[in-house]
Amino acid sequence: xxxxxxxxxxxxxxxxxxxxxxxxxxxxxxxxxxxxxxxxxxxxxxxxxxxxxxxxxxxxxxxxxxxxxxxxxxxxxxxxxxxxxxxxxxxxxxxxxxxxxxxxxxxxxxxxxxxxxxxxxxxxxxxxxxxxxxxxxxxxxxxxxxxxxxxxxxxxxxxxxxxxxxxxxxxxxxxxxxxxxxxxxxxxxxxxxxxxxxxxxxxxxxxxxxxxxxxxxxxxxxxxxxxxxxxxxxxxxxxxxxxxxxxxxxxxxxxxxxxxxxxxxxxxxxxxxxxxxxxxxxxxxxxxxxxxxxxxxxxxxxxxxxxxxxxxxxxxxxxxxxxxxxxxxxxxxxxxx
Ligand code: WQD
Numbered sequence: 001x002x003x004x005x006x007x008x009x010x011x012x013x014x015x016x017x018x019x020x021x022x023x024x025x026x027x028x029x030x031x032x033x034x035x036x037x038x039x040x041x042x043x044x045x046x047x048x049x050x051x052x053x054x055x056x057x058x059x060x061x062x063x064x065x066x067x068x069x070x071x072x073x074x075x076x077x078x079x080x081x082x083x084x085x086x087x088x089x090x091x092x093x094x095x096x097x098x099x100x101x102x103x104x105x106x107x108x109x110x111x112x113x114x115x116x117x118x119x120x121x122x123x124x125x126x127x128x129x130x131x132x133x134x135x136x137x138x139x140x141x142x143x144x145x146x147x148x149x150x151x152x153x154x155x156x157x158x159x160x161x162x163x164x165x166x167x168x169x170x171x172x173x174x175x176x177x178x179x180x181x182x183x184x185x186x187x188x189x190x191x192x193x194x195x196x197x198x199x200x201x202x203x204x205x206x207x208x209x210x211x212x213x214x215x216x217x218x219x220x221x222x223x224x225x226x227x228x229x230x231x232x233x234x235x236x237x238x239x240x241x242x243x244x245x246x247x248x249x250x251x252x253x254x255x256x257x258x259x260x261x262x263x264x265x266x267x268x269x270x271x272x273x274x275x276x277x278x279x280x281x282x283x284x285x286x287x288x289x290x291x292x293x294x295x296x297x298x299x300x301x302x303x304x305x306x307x308x309x310x311x312x313x314x315x316x317x318x319x320x321x322x323x324x325x326x327x328x329x330x331x332x333x334x335x336x337x
Contacts, residue, residue, distance in 0.1 A: 002026045005248070006076045008061045008109065009083030010054075011038040013192040014124060014178070014240065016046060017185060018080055021241035023050035027248075030074055033083065034060040037196050045189045061105035064112065071116035078120035078251070080244055081109055084153075087199055088128075088295065091150035102153035103160070110164060120251050121161070122174040122244055127233075127261065127300055129155045129177060136267070137233075137303035140177070140259050147295060158259070165257045172251040174244075179233035179263035179302045181240045183322035184329035191329030192237075201273055202234070202322065206330040209281040216285060218270050220292035223299075229270035231299040233263035236317035236325070246311035263302025264315040273319065280323035 005022050009015040010031030016038075019029040023046075031043070031054055046054055055074065059066035061083040070076070084102045085091065091098040106123070113121065130138050131145035146152045158175050165171040182202040184191030192203050207213040221228040243262045250258065268276075278285050308314050 002028070003077035004028045004030060004075055006030045006032060006070065006074070006079045008032045008079065008081045009038070009124075011035060011040065011042045012082060013194070014181060014237065015080070015082040016042050016190045017237045017241040018082065018244045019046055019054065020049050020185060020190065021238070021245050023052055025245045028052070030055045030057065030070070030076070032057040032059055032061065032070060034058070036085070037194050039193065039195060042190060042193070049185070049187060049189055062101070062108050064108050067108060067112035068115065071112055071118065076116065076118050078122070078248055079109065079113060079118060080122045080248070081106065082124045084124065086150065087196065088148045088150045089199070091148055091153070095149045098149050098153050099156070103156050106157040106160065110161070119170045120172040120248070122176060122247055122251070123157060123161060125158055125175045125177045126151065126154045127177050127179045127263070127302065129158065130300070132297045133300055136299050136301045137265055138261065138301065139303040140261055140306055162257055169255060171257070172255045173257045174247040174251055175257060175259040176243060176247060177259070177261050178240060179235050179261065179300065181237050182234045183236045183238065183317070183325040185238060186325050186328070188325070188328040188332040191326065191333065193333060201270065202277070202326050205274060205277040205285060206326055208285050209277065209283065209327065210330055210334055214286060216274065216287045217290035218287050219290050219296060221289050225269055225298055227269050227271050230296055231267035231269050231301065233266065233301045234268055234273065234319055234322055235262060235264050235315050236322050239264070239315035239317050243307060243311065243313050246313040250311050258310065260307040260310065261302040261304050262307060262315070263304050265302055265304045267299060267301040268319050273323070276319040276323040277327070279320060280327040
């Protein structure tokens with residue numbers, strides 16, 4: 001256990017929680033971020049939470065010179081690669097930017113790793129690689145038909161990394177398919193702080209509760225689900241981050257590629273999420289019925305059995321914990337602003 005871990009996108013939502021989880025588990029994280037959708041203000045808070053001075057490399061993951069310099073000045077044992085663009089709609093409008101950042105960035109990173117002799121890599125993939133699942137819960141060997149540019153960039157990186165591991169047996173690669181990460185560290189010190197407008201349900205509910213948005217649009221009430229609204233597998237960001245630490249520990253014991261769903265294995269509807277957020281913030285949240293959002297699916301829920309068995313990891317925090325922690329972060333960050 002332990003070692004120096006480079007976290008690309010380490011100032012972002014997932015990356016910052018991974019940094020905290022790694023530090024708490026005895027690793028020494030290094031943050032690399034270009035602040036495209038995050039801010040350097042998270043660094044002092046990470047220092048406070050972890051009690052450690054965290055090296056920061058303010059650079060783009062496609063910047064080969066910065067990567068070479070990073071690997072030559074730090075004795076890096078492993079990389080957690082979270083850096084990337086992640087807005088589904090934006091990806092449709094700017095496909096080349098998405099392929100360049102997500103695929104090009106991953107290639108540059110893997111090349112820098114090879115040059116430096118580092119062979120342990122965890123990649124932030126997404127349940128979006130499954131597209132419209134044929135059945136739920138979705139196991140890792142379900143058909144892969146990503147329905148968006150964003151999803152195809154994630155699948156493209158998975159394929160590249162699978163090919164890399166097939167060509168060189170020394171690679172140790174974890175492809176982690178996130179379902180719907182939400183919530184914040186229970187400290188209230190870090191959370192989702194996009195500099196772009198949020199697209200995801202829980203941050204939108206936080207905006208409504210904080211009075212920054214008049215109401216939430218419920219995208220579709222006629223899906224074939226119990227209450228007609230979309231069902232997703234919301235996984236607490238702290239559980240998700242712990243999954244990375246568990247995967248890293250596992251990769252120390254097993255080479256090759258492991259592909260794992262990170263989810264709780266239970267689905268919640270939009271109306272259930274709204275109700276949980278109302279319990280968390282203690283006020284009613286205005287909502288209005290809106291048409292289905294293009295590209296949305298009815299149900300997407302993880303079968304996390306492989307991650308449970310292989311890693312001895314399990315997501316245990318429920319929707320109430322997600323909403324309570326998201327709201328605590330919202331209140332704290334509002335005070336700070
Ligand atoms: C959740 C549910 C919406 C907003 C997306 C990406 C995916 C992944 C995570 C990763 C759905 C409904 C939402 C709103 C609503 N990305 N909703 N009103 O769509 O499952 O997944 O984020 O990097 O790739 O596609 O998450 O949070 O946007 O939506 O009714 O204002 O909430 O229809 O049922 P989604 P989401």
